Amino acid sequence: MSYRVSLIESDVAFDVEPHETVLAAALRAAVNLPHDCKSGTCGTCRFKLIDGAVDYAEPPMGLEPEEAAAGIALACQARPLSDIVAEAEVMPSLLPDPIRCQSRIVSLEKLAADVVHLKLALVEGIDLAYLPGQHINIVLEDGSTRSFSLASRPSGDGTIDLHVRQIPGGVFTEGRLATLAAGDALDVELPLGSFFLRDDFRPLVMVATGTGLAPIKSIIEALMDDPAPPPVALYWGMRTEADLYLHDEILSWAEKLEDFRYVxxxxxxxxxxxxxxxxxxxxxxxxxxxxEEHAIYLCGSPGMISSAKSLFLGRGASVNHIYTDSFLFQH
Ligand code: FES
Structure with missing residues (x-):
């Protein structure tokens, strides 16, 4: 027996077949709900249950108890137990479609002991459009992919910037990267992901750990072109001073954004x-x-994102105004 999911505000409805997840059914019905990992860990596919009930094969890692208590569910794992009325963001149809193409390395530059700035140029003729905050996949020889956030606003010249953290034993970040040089080719898929600036009309709190700074940098650079940007507070968590690989550049952002605070x-x-x-x-x-008055963007380690969400929700933050991009470990 199938169940009906009705989304308030957007007047969208679709049926979920037995054993199908809400997200799978939505995508089958061409309803573009935000999603990323599809494995219950990143939390991107959150929606709010207004009426009805869902169940999970296993409790999803990306759902905090505070969120579940507030009626939040994860579409990629949730299976309806009844018809559902839900509040969910339907992604704009103008979101650029992902493409797969070849790129060439323009430059590789060490930003810190374990972070490399990788600049790529897409093959000529590609009309590159992405939303600041989105990410790309680099496609390896065996067909597997590694995800990296785009670290600058769209350049207009077909180049893209990535901040690659070198993970010990990482197939790409340690092994392959060491063999690459300017001019080498890499296959990429882009743009991907649902981490981008929403029109919340709220002041922004942006929290990053490690190279989670990259998509936040992309969003903040885009805000520099906004004639009336919201106030932005950027908190960047690292271990040591040497890890703050863009510290001076970030300090200079205060000259380009009227109300910008960096901590x-x-x-x-x-x-x-x-x-x-x-x-x-x-x-x-x-x-x-x-x-509770802010829109909150979290990007970095799953541990930081989980504890930040719990902490902020416990202080009254709105579940509807927290956006996350969790950097899952990729060997
Ligand atoms: Fe559902 Fe990541 S897409 S938790």
């Missing part, structure tokens, strides 16, 4: 560090009393 937070700083210490999400709640 680097180090978990293992040297003795000379006079800035913030500890976990980045703790610094956010220490500083911001009215977190």
């Amino acid at each position: 680097p937070v180090l978990s293992r700083p040297g003795e000379g560090w006079t800035g913030r210490r500890g976990y980045v999400q703790d610094a956010v709640v220490e500083d911001i009393d009215d977190i």
